[in-house]
Amino acid sequence: MKSNINVVFFLFIWGFLLACTKAADPGSTVIIDPVVDVDYSDTSLRLQDVAPFPIGASVSFNHLSNDPKLAAILYANFNELVFNSELKHGALVKADGSFDFTTADAFVDLAKDMDIYGHVLAWHRHQGTSYLNTLVGNLEQQELLLDPGFEKSTTVGSPYWFVLNSGDPKGTATIAVTTQTDEVKSGTSALKVVNPTAYGTADWRVQVASNNFQTVPGQKYVIRYTAKSLSGSGIIMVSAQAMDGSGVTHYPGGDKTITGEWQTITLSFTPTKENYRIVFNMGKKADTYLVDDVSVYSEVAAPDYAAIYTRLDEALHTFIGTTVGRYKDRIRKWEVVNEMFTDAGEIRSNANSPAPIVDGQKEYGYFIWSEFLKRDYGYLAFRYAEEADPTAELYINDYGLEYSDKKIDSLIAYVNEIRKRGAKVDGIGTQMHIDIHLSQAKIDKMFQKLASTGLKVRVSELDIRITNSSTPMPPTEALLEKQKEQYQRVVASYMKFVPPAQRAGIAVWGVLDQYNWQYNGGSDYPNLFSTEYKKKPAYGGFLMGLSEK
Numbered sequence: 116m117k118s119n120i121n122v123v124f125f126l127f128i129w130g131f132l133l134a135c136t137k138a139a140d141p142g143s144t145v146i147i148d149p150v151v152d153v154d155y156s157d158t159s160l161r162l163q164d165v166a167p168f169p170i171g172a173s174v175s176f177n178h179l180s181n182d183p184k185l186a187a188i189l190y191a192n193f194n195e196l197v198f199n200s201e202l203k204h205g206a207l208v209k210a211d212g213s214f215d216f217t218t219a220d221a222f223v224d225l226a227k228d229m230d231i232y233g234h235v236l237a238w239h240r241h242q243g244t245s246y247l248n249t250l251v252g253n254l255e256q257q258e259l260l261l262d263p264g265f266e267k268s269t270t271v272g273s274p275y276w277f278v279l280n281s282g283d284p285k286g287t288a289t290i291a292v293t294t295q296t297d298e299v300k301s302g303t304s305a306l307k308v309v310n311p312t313a314y315g316t317a318d319w320r321v322q323v324a325s326n327n328f329q330t331v332p333g334q335k336y337v338i339r340y341t342a343k344s345l346s347g348s349g350i351i352m353v354s355a356q357a358m359d360g361s362g363v364t365h366y367p368g369g370d371k372t373i374t375g376e377w378q379t380i381t382l383s384f385t386p387t388k389e390n391y392r393i394v395f396n397m398g399k400k401a402d403t404y405l406v407d408d409v410s411v412y413s414e415v416a417a418p419d420y421a422a423i424y425t426r427l428d429e430a431l432h433t434f435i436g437t438t439v440g441r442y443k444d445r446i447r448k449w450e451v452v453n454e455m456f457t458d459a460g461e462i463r464s465n466a467n468s469p470a471p472i473v474d475g476q477k478e479y480g481y482f483i484w485s486e487f488l489k490r491d492y493g494y495l496a497f498r499y500a501e502e503a504d505p506t507a508e509l510y511i512n513d514y515g516l517e518y519s520d521k522k523i524d525s526l527i528a529y530v531n532e533i534r535k536r537g538a539k540v541d542g543i544g545t546q547m548h549i550d551i552h553l554s555q556a557k558i559d560k561m562f563q564k565l566a567s568t569g570l571k572v573r574v575s576e577l578d579i580r581i582t583n584s585s586t587p588m589p590p591t592e593a594l595l596e597k598q599k600e601q602y603q604r605v606v607a608s609y610m611k612f613v614p615p616a617q618r619a620g621i622a623v624w625g626v627l628d629q630y631n632w633q634y635n636g637g638s639d640y641p642n643l644f645s646t647e648y649k650k651k652p653a654y655g656g657f658l659m660g661l662s663e664k
């Protein structure tokens with residue numbers, strides 16, 4: 116516990132003893148509950164002075180170093196600092212696997228005399244995927260064409276496909292995207308080339324090229340396309356051209372006769388250069404061609420999952436060992452594993468937790484360790500954390516434990532399982548990103564279940580939204596009052612159901628509304644302090660919750 120608490124405690128005992136001097140038997144032992152005489156409705160009280168457990172808050176390094184008013188509120192009211200992202204794998208591990216602790220070290224200095232809760236060692240977001248993906252390698256074939264099925268544009272053009280030559284004179288041949296159902300193999304469109312002239316060996320007079328793509332010299336690449344011709348005996352020749360100016364061209368398969376029915380043609384080539392495009396020559400005969408489902412990919416050998424496991428196990432060991440070891444004297448509590456389970460209570464995998472798609476790409480930094488380490492994932496993480504610092508307190512953490520019985524039950528069962536295997540788990544964290552509508556019953560039930568483990572229980576990321584819809588609501592007095600009541604309910608429930616020895620503390624996720632991840636320019640106001648740097652009614656609710664016996 117922090118010195119400020121001791122000061123309050125000391126002053127209180129001092130006052131009590133003075134008051135009792137005349138009446139009490141000087142030889143008797145007086146047992147005093149330090150929180151008995153605090154007026155919890157006095158919102159000038161500082162949370163860290165009156166709570167019988169650590170009061171944490173998460174902030175980002177940038178906000179703390181650039182906003183002195185935020186810093187003043189943080190240092191005054193909280194005695195535990197939770198870094199927002201600066202200790203995450205993705206923040207510390209560079210593409211080559213080396214570490215960069217510059218920001219984390221500076222953040223540790225900014226923590227001054229606050230305790231630091233180490234958030235987070237093993238997670239599936241904000242991971243150093245540039246490095247981790249090199250340990251996994253390609254698990255599946257990667258499509259190298261931007262628009263393999265002619266579905267993304269109504270014309271043949273950049274950046275997908277390029278008309279290099281359209282007959283002689285130019286425009287004699289019509290090269291277009293067709294959406295006529297009987298001219299399409301899959302999807303809603305295909306390439307249609309109408310060439311009225313036979314150019315013989317100058318078949319390049321009618322020519323369409325793909326986008327450029329990167330290749331690995333020496334590796335085998337497959338080219339596949341589906342085509343048919345109106346005559347039933349057309350000819351297409353596909354080549355692969357190096358785009359580095361060397362003039363290197365591969366002619367896999369040479370001329371192919373294209374029948375009147377859809378047929379799939381598969382070719383392959385082994386590049387000697389690093390950048391290519393494929394080119395369709397369709398000028399040999401006068402004909403009409405339809406082409407769809409084109410694909411270029413490098414052949415991938417079946418993944419060696421045992422080797423991947425070994426490499427990732429080493430990477431996890433190195434990351435946890437290095438990070439925990441570095442801050443051994445400063446960080447005494449670690450969130451070792453976060454969000455290992457789905458809401459259905461399953462251990463995460465790529466199948467049950469596919470990466471969210473952001474701007475057409477997999478979310479950056481999304482990496483599910485348990486896809487490869489399976490059930491050993493959490494066990495290994497805890498073993499490595501204990502090995503690096505045997506006396507640090509180690510936590511497992513998750514969200515939605517108030518909503519999903521399957522999740523909380525799986526989590527508790529897993530903690531029991533890995534403790535039996537010899538892992539040291541000191542406590543369970545529950546995030547509690549909740550809203551004002553969450554029922555008292557759900558809150559109570561969660562704390563009862565967590566407390567029944569006998570382990571420490573931590574509220575790790577508390578914030579309370581004033582709306583449970585995506586429609587922004589202004590923070591009216593009525594909503595702020597409901598938010599205050601909900602903060603009070605959560606803290607009171609924690610006091611009521613978690614025995615004192617198991618109370619690891621409550622941390623709020625963010626201090627000021629405007630820096631909260633759910634604020635989004637005014638969509639919600641989940642924190643204890645307003646955008647005006649003032650204590651909200653919620654702050655009073657938190658204090659009142661502490662009066663629960």
Ligand SMILES: [Ca+2]
Nearest residue numbers: 264301302304
């Ligand atoms: Ca298509």
